[in-house]
Each structure stands twice: as C-alpha cells, then as structure tokens.
Amino acid sequence: MDRRAFLTAAAAGAASIPLTARAWLLPAPHVVRRAERRLVRSGGLQVALRGVARPTADGPLLPVSDRWVFGRGATGARVDVAGPDTRTAFWQAPGSAGGDVALLPSEASRRILPALFGQGSLRAVIDGLGVDLRVQSLALLGDRVAHVLGAEPRGLDRPQVWIDQDDYAVLRVRFRLERGGYYDLQLSAWEGPPAEGAFPQRLVTTIGGRLRRQLHLDRAQRAG
Numbered sequence: 001m002d003r004r005a006f007l008t009a010a011a012a013g014a015a016s017i018p019l020t021a022r023a024w025l026l027p028a029p030h031v032v033r034r035a036e037r038r039l040v041r042s043g044g045l046q047v048a049l050r051g052v053a054r055p056t057a058d059g060p061l062l063p064v065s066d067r068w069v070f071g072r073g074a075t076g077a078r079v080d081v082a083g084p085d086t087r088t089a090f091w092q093a094p095g096s097a098g099g100d101v102a103l104l105p106s107e108a109s110r111r112i113l114p115a116l117f118g119q120g121s122l123r124a125v126i127d128g129l130g131v132d133l134r135v136q137s138l139a140l141l142g143d144r145v146a147h148v149l150g151a152e153p154r155g156l157d158r159p160q161v162w163i164d165q166d167d168y169a170v171l172r173v174r175f176r177l178e179r180g181g182y183y184d185l186q187l188s189a190w191e192g193p194p195a196e197g198a199f200p201q202r203l204v205t206t207i208g209g210r211l212r213r214q215l216h217l218d219r220a221q222r223a224g
Helices: 003-009 019-024 028-042 107-117 122-129
Strands: 045-053 062-070 077-082 088-092 096-099 136-141 144-149 160-164 170-176 182-188 202-207 210-222
Touching: 028 107, 028 122, 028 144, 028 160, 062 107, 062 210, 077 107, 107 122, 107 170, 107 182, 122 160, 122 170, 144 170
Parallel strands: none
Antiparallel strands: 045 062, 045 210, 062 077, 077 088, 088 096, 136 144, 144 160, 160 170, 170 182, 182 202, 202 210
16 A cells, blocks of 8 residues: 555544554654654754743633753753743743743643753653553554554553654654643644754644644754
8 A cells, every 4th residue: 555545544633544554563662763863953952932822721822932942961951931911931951940930831841842852862751651662553643644652543541652654753742641631742844944854843732632832933043
C-alpha cells in the first residue's frame, strides 16, 4: 500500500491506523533515538511566540506573548510572558517564578518544553510521564502519520508521545493529570522559517478538552 492509499484508508483527524499496519512499526527505542537526534538542533534557542491563553479553566482567552530561552541542559530554561494591561510573568528552571503567575504556561508545559528543547531529551519526558514503550501503534494527526508510543489505537487513557513517521518531529504529548482531566500538547508545522525545523511553528495546549494556550512562532534565534 503506498502513502496516498494509506492516508485515504485512514479516518480523518487523529484516526487510528488499521491493525494490519502494525507490521510497519519500528522499534520504539529506534524512534526515540531518531527523535532525540532531531531535538539536538533545538538546544540554545530563543523563541518568541504570540497567541492566546486561558489563565483559569473557566476564564476568557487573553492575548499573550511568550519568550522562551532554552539553554542547554536541565536548568537552562526561562519563559517570560506578556499579557494584557501590562501584566507580566516569568518562570525560570528549576522553579522560580514571579509576576502574574496565572499567565504562565501550565506546570506540565514548563516540564515538557525544557526537556525537549533544552535537554534535547524525549527520554526525560517518557520516563517522567511513565510512557510504556512496550505499547505502540500508528495514527494520523491531521495529515501526518505518527508513531504513538505508549498507547494502542484509540487508547487515549495512557500517557503517550506521538512522533512523526517521516521526519521524527515530536507531534503530541498526552497524559491524564491528577486533577483537571487530560493534558494534551500538540506541536505542528515544524518546517520552514523562522526556526527551519528546530522548533514547531504552532503549539496548542488543551486541558480537560478545553483550549488553554494556542501560540504561533514569531521569531527564533540562537542564544547569545
């Protein structure tokens, strides 16, 4: 079956690939290594993003600008947020924060993004969330075929990471929070300027099925 027929046969959206396609699965450790090889390009980035955020679960969406600095290593990350009415906030690893902290990305995002783009470590995310690499499937996310590490087809109750089958970009991280339902981070449109494949151009976070943050990449550069 060629790629066009493969995509046509699958359902739209994040539909699961038929079980007969499991023979195409690569070993999960290989997929993780390839994804981490790609993430090495992200170390030392500074990125500016613009979009909207919902600081509280029941509140309105507000315009925000996030500026992340991903130094190399576990403690080299910082985010500064500018919100409406001159409201600002900051967070720096391993945990100092200030300003209107409700504007900050969620605690989960503040763990996942530095691990991916500072440490270049998908394994840190996998181990931290308890993703079971013995469980794996293929699925569609939009028009991208993904290796789903940690879940069977439609098995959305497990911690999982989604990796692009073709270029090994991280497309999705999903797990159940202790409170608030499912956390779901989707990272898309990796190719093209300004990051040239080192950072996604669109990040969307939902918690409990409700949009909490939707950002588009505005600028990217190497840290001085």
